[in-house]
Amino acid sequence: EVQLVESGGGLVQPGRSLRLSCAASGFTFDDYAMDWVRQAPGKGLEWVSGISWNSGRIGYADSVKGRFTISRDNAKNSLYLQMNSLRAEDTALYYCAKARGYSAYDELDYWGRGTLVTVSS
Amino acid sequence: EIVLTQSPGTLSLSPGERATLSCRASQSVSNNYLAWYQQKPGQGTRLLIYAASIRATGIPDRFSGSGSGTDFTLTISRLEPEDFAVYYCQLYGTSLLTFGGGTKVEIK
Numbered sequence: 138e139v140q141l142v143e144s145g146g147g148l149v150q151p152g153r154s155l156r157l158s159c160a161a162s163g164f165t166f167d168d169y170a171m172d173w174v175r176q177a178p179g180k181g182l183e184w185v186s187g188i189s190w191n192s193g194r195i196g197y198a199d200s201v202k203g204r205f206t207i208s209r210d211n212a213k214n215s216l217y218l219q220m221n222s223l224r225a226e227d228t229a230l231y232y233c234a235k236a237r238g239y240s241a242y243d244e245l246d247y248w249g250r251g252t253l254v255t256v257s258s
Numbered sequence: 259e260i261v262l263t264q265s266p267g268t269l270s271l272s273p274g275e276r277a278t279l280s281c282r283a284s285q286s287v288s289n290n291y292l293a294w295y296q297q298k299p300g301q302g303t304r305l306l307i308y309a310a311s312i313r314a315t316g317i318p319d320r321f322s323g324s325g326s327g328t329d330f331t332l333t334i335s336r337l338e339p340e341d342f343a344v345y346y347c348q349l350y351g352t353s354l355l356t357f358g359g360g361t362k363v364e365i366k
Contacts, residue, residue: 182346184355196353244293244350246314248303
């Protein structure tokens with residue numbers, strides 16, 4: 138059974154940093170791309186970033202480019218999101234999602250339950 | 259950047275009825291790289307359809323996707339109680355993945 142478990146969320150002040158992690162199990166992690174998707178309270182889904190199976194292709198939404206960095210450790214079956222210079226508008230539930238293929242831009246066939254990031258002073 | 263517009267915002271129907279959800283793209287979608295997702299509070303997000311019309315693994319055949327170019331449709335042939343949820347379309351296959359704003363299917 139595919140499982141994706143996010144961690145690392147919490148309350149952080151504007152301008153500070155936070156690192157999210159996603160522990161994956163139940164599939165061959167290094168065969169698939171992985172993504173982060175977020176959802177602000179009461180709002181819709183917003184794609185944040187994606188990384189290909191071998192980290193060779195990485196993409197970011199314009200809203201986070203230059204501030205967020207996605208990475209993965211295939212040996213640890215883990216996905217990460219380093220979030221710097223956080224803003225109030227980054228407040229959201231952050232989901233880790235598995236892509237159906239190996240590219241950074243594929244559809245997402247499994248999702249975690251999310252970790253909440255709140256940016257507030 | 260392609261923008262996806264979903265309509266209606268809310269659909270009020272009864273169990274057993276047919277649901278038709280629309281997703282319109284501001285430009286033509288290459289290779290029909292359009293997916294549909296279902297999101298239920300406390301139950302996560304599930305991929306229903308990819309490549310506009312292919313059902314994902316384990317998805318009941320009452321769910322079907324159609325369309326091409328700029329106009330796409332998700333149809334639920336007969337609503338079951340568990341189908342009342344929010345549905346999102348998504349453009350993929352480009353460096354800027356995009357979601358539509360969502361359609362909520364609620365019990366009438």
